[in-house]
Amino acid sequence: MSPIKPSSTEEEYFAKEEVEKKRKLHSDQAKEMSSAQKDELKQLHYMKCPKCGMDLMTIEYRGVEIDKCAACSGVWLDDGELEKLSGQEGMMRSMFNFFKDV
Numbered sequence: 228m229s230p231i232k233p234s235s236t237e238e239e240y241f242a243k244e245e246v247e248k249k250r251k252l253h254s255d256q257a258k259e260m261s262s263a264q265k266d267e268l269k270q271l272h273y274m275k276c277p278k279c280g281m282d283l284m285t286i287e288y289r290g291v292e293i294d295k296c297a298a299c300s301g302v303w304l305d306d307g308e309l310e311k312l313s314g315q316e317g318m319m320r321s322m323f324n325f326f327k328d329v
């Protein structure tokens with residue numbers, strides 16, 4: 228019999244809970260902001276790296292546009308792009324090889 232890991236699904240559950248809590252907090256925050264404040268934030272942050280603040284560059288990978296930071300090599304995916312990529316076979320390995328060299 229193979230060893231069972233009872234904690235892995237539990238961990239996943241709590242991780243999801245945590246994400247859900249954060250998502251709610253952030254969407255409440257967004258609701259409280261005026262559209263002028265939102266525009267201002269967008270102008271400040273659009274195409275800037277969320278980690279180091281440098282400009283992002285757009286790279287096309289398997290028909291999906293991915294934003295990459297030239298300074299810290301962080302990779303940013305827009306809504307739905309992770310789903311598009313994760314549907315592709317062998318994606319993680321080839322993506323890793325791809326971004327390693329960019």
Ligand SMILES: [Zn+2]
Nearest residue numbers: 276279296299
């Ligand atoms: Zn960066």
